[in-house]
Amino acid sequence: xxxxxxxxxxxxxxxxxxxxxxxxxxxxxxxxxxxxxxxxxxxxxxxxxxxxxxxxxxxxxxxxxxxxxxxxxxxxxxxxxxxxxxxxxxxxxxxxxxxxxxxxxxxxxxxxxxxxxxxxxxxxxxxxxxxxxxxxxxxxxxxxxxxxxxxxxxxxxxxxxxxxxxx
Numbered sequence: 001x002x003x004x005x006x007x008x009x010x011x012x013x014x015x016x017x018x019x020x021x022x023x024x025x026x027x028x029x030x031x032x033x034x035x036x037x038x039x040x041x042x043x044x045x046x047x048x049x050x051x052x053x054x055x056x057x058x059x060x061x062x063x064x065x066x067x068x069x070x071x072x073x074x075x076x077x078x079x080x081x082x083x084x085x086x087x088x089x090x091x092x093x094x095x096x097x098x099x100x101x102x103x104x105x106x107x108x109x110x111x112x113x114x115x116x117x118x119x120x121x122x123x124x125x126x127x128x129x130x131x132x133x134x135x136x137x138x139x140x141x142x143x144x145x146x147x148x149x150x151x152x153x154x155x156x157x158x159x160x161x162x163x164x165x166x167x
Contacts, residue, residue: 013074014138022078024070026086074138092133093123108133124155131159
């Protein structure tokens, strides 16, 4: 994990590459029904220590308080200066381009980028993705990975060897 990363209530899978300045954006504001998005209209607990209301009617930290903010799958690569909204799930094998703002779930083995992050392309075919998800190589022992390292540099060879041996 790179420098200046901010993660709260986050599950991070195995073999993830997380660059510098990656941040989870926790909390939200009401965007429908309420006339204003300012906390003084819906929360007793505001940074100003002042509020118009006597009770909290919108919980901006609901996901964080439930102990769940973000799930990052296995073998995920997140580039520099990425912001991710709480409550998002990033699937196994996904790649998030530098400078992206992730506002919704990212499918396994997808490459996404931009503000907001959108699908650029899939890393592999749907069949290859399905096979990788069934193999779950990221849970293999270090010894098994070391013994079979030569197969990790070619997806077709990897799947041919390991889908046959697990069939």
